[in-house]
Amino acid sequence: MSENHYVIETVDLNVWYGESHVLKDLCMKVMRNKVTALMGPSGCGKSTLIRCFNRMNDIINNCRIKGKVLFNGKDIYNPNTDVVTIRKKIGMVFQKPNPLPKSIYENVAYGPRVHGVNDRETLDKIVEKSLKSAALWDEVKDRLEDSAMSLSGGQQQRLCIARALAIEPEVILMDEPCSALDPIATTKIENLINDLKKKYTVVIVTHNMQQAARVSDYTGFLYLGQLIEFGPTKQIFENPQEELTEKYITGRFG
Numbered sequence: 001m002s003e004n005h006y007v008i009e010t011v012d013l014n015v016w017y018g019e020s021h022v023l024k025d026l027c028m029k030v031m032r033n034k035v036t037a038l039m040g041p042s043g044c045g046k047s048t049l050i051r052c053f054n055r056m057n058d059i060i061n062n063c064r065i066k067g068k069v070l071f072n073g074k075d076i077y078n079p080n081t082d083v084v085t086i087r088k089k090i091g092m093v094f095q096k097p098n099p100l101p102k103s104i105y106e107n108v109a110y111g112p113r114v115h116g117v118n119d120r121e122t123l124d125k126i127v128e129k130s131l132k133s134a135a136l137w138d139e140v141k142d143r144l145e146d147s148a149m150s151l152s153g154g155q156q157q158r159l160c161i162a163r164a165l166a167i168e169p170e171v172i173l174m175d176e177p178c179s180a181l182d183p184i185a186t187t188k189i190e191n192l193i194n195d196l197k198k199k200y201t202v203v204i205v206t207h208n209m210q211q212a213a214r215v216s217d218y219t220g221f222l223y224l225g226q227l228i229e230f231g232p233t234k235q236i237f238e239n240p241q242e243e244l245t246e247k248y249i250t251g252r253f254g
């Protein structure tokens, strides 16, 4: 398979927080227009890994990284890389919905404004398109000037996804995006993830194995900072090659 099928690739990625070595020689490839899930027990390094993908670990003081993270074949840790561009291309959605204390409209328009879009008509179009893509438009189209804080948790999370989409990323990273949501809101986000992969590449961290099985095309299993197994989701769940993976998915762990 040719290289441009891969959007993100890590090569011998190692991460330390101070003396603590939390990711070890990690090699994995994220396929374009697919959903890749990362699962594993608490503390195994999932959030650390996903934060390497758009250099969010830069803002953590004692964090040190060795190895490569390639985005479309180029190392994002190269000193010449523009971090702002990387974060524009590789957006992120967090565990807890974190809308800005602004209107629904302004939450979505914020990113494009920062990147220099000021024309109201253009912004209106971006806001509508992003909210539609995030499956939120119908619920909020008559209240765009209301505070984002007036939305439910699930709506807030879809707003955060709309905010990420507004700056036209290639990749959307999601770190346990449903863990603060009820089952109905979770189903909406899962359906949305399935739609998003038509245009975007999605990487999702999840504690929930059923969720990984439902939404992802590829799954990686991490344990103690190592990528134990990576492959098509069906294979990981139905025919894991590693004993540790099998133990984890059958709940016979630790």
Ligand SMILES: Nc1ncnc2c1ncn2[C@@H]1O[C@H](COP(=O)(O)OP(=O)(O)OP(=O)(O)O)[C@@H](O)[C@H]1O
Pocket: 017, 018, 020, 022, 040, 041, 042, 043, 044, 045, 046, 047, 048, 049, 060, 062, 207
């Ligand atoms: N800022 C930090 N400073 C020091 N150690 C950290 C920091 N962030 C994470 N760690 C440690 O690094 C390891 C990996 O943490 P990480 O948050 O990546 O795990 P995780 O798989 O996302 O866990 P969870 O499922 O609980 O979110 C853990 O041992 C954690 O305690």
Ligand SMILES: [Mg+2]
Pocket: 046, 047, 048, 175
């Ligand atoms: Mg985490």
